[in-house]
Amino acid sequence: MRGIKTGLLRDVETRPRIAGDAFKSKPVANRLYQTSTMAALLDAVYDGETTLDELLQHGNFGLGTFNALDGEMIVTNGVARQFRAEGVAAQAPGSLKTPFACVTYFEPEQCFNIDRPLGKEGFEAEVDRLVGNPNLFAAVRFTGQFERVETRTVFCQCQPYPHMLEVVKKQPTFSMESVNGTMIGFRTPAYMQGVNVAGYHVHFLTEDCARGGHVTDYKVTRGQLEVATIADLDIRLPRTQQFAQANLNPEHLHDAIMEAEGG
Incomplete structure (x- = not known):
């Protein structure tokens, strides 16, 4: 499948400078x-091998969780935050590790000002139209005003780990x-269900960076929507x-993921 690689992979491209100079690393946007x-x-499978320090070498924007399912993760401007x-x-x-996370170096390809109330379905339709x-x-980022945001977090688990449902x-x-705050995340194509979360997976952080979590429902009022395609x-x-x-x-993988994600 084009564009998909497995294993321990690099997230930077290198390009030569003038002769005699060292190579300079350049992050790859929107990968x-x-x-x-x-x-x-x-x-x-709640225990992973990747530390946050390692994860943040691959992106400054994203989401995920922590080992033992110890809360939700949001990465904004290169900073990883934990909602317990x-x-x-x-x-x-x-030094914290993650069993599942997705990050990218986000560079918006399109921006759109939302100036009317939009619920979850209407908001996703706008993203689909832009993409x-x-x-x-x-990759999706909305910064602005929300009439309401419904979020959830998860408790830290002890072994033997229970099923996510x-x-x-x-x-x-x-x-x-x-x-006011920022909602970020990813839209995943339906054929990638199980590898990721098909459809929309978004997390929220308040403007004062004090509260948030995994988003289950919302209604935006006004603000800026930014999107970028990922191939x-x-x-x-x-x-x-x-x-x-x-x-x-x-069996019933799709239904189980939708239930787990609150979709």
């Missing part, structure tokens, strides 16, 4: 770097009204025994 798969997370069970945001140390191609990934039954949920994927698959024993193609 998705992903650790593990959503199907593995669904099957309770209480929904409060805190900068995460680079055009339903078979490409897209059991975890989300007890997840803390939060409702914020008349709030290249780098996927790093774990070499752990837990991943080797995971069932990555269960």
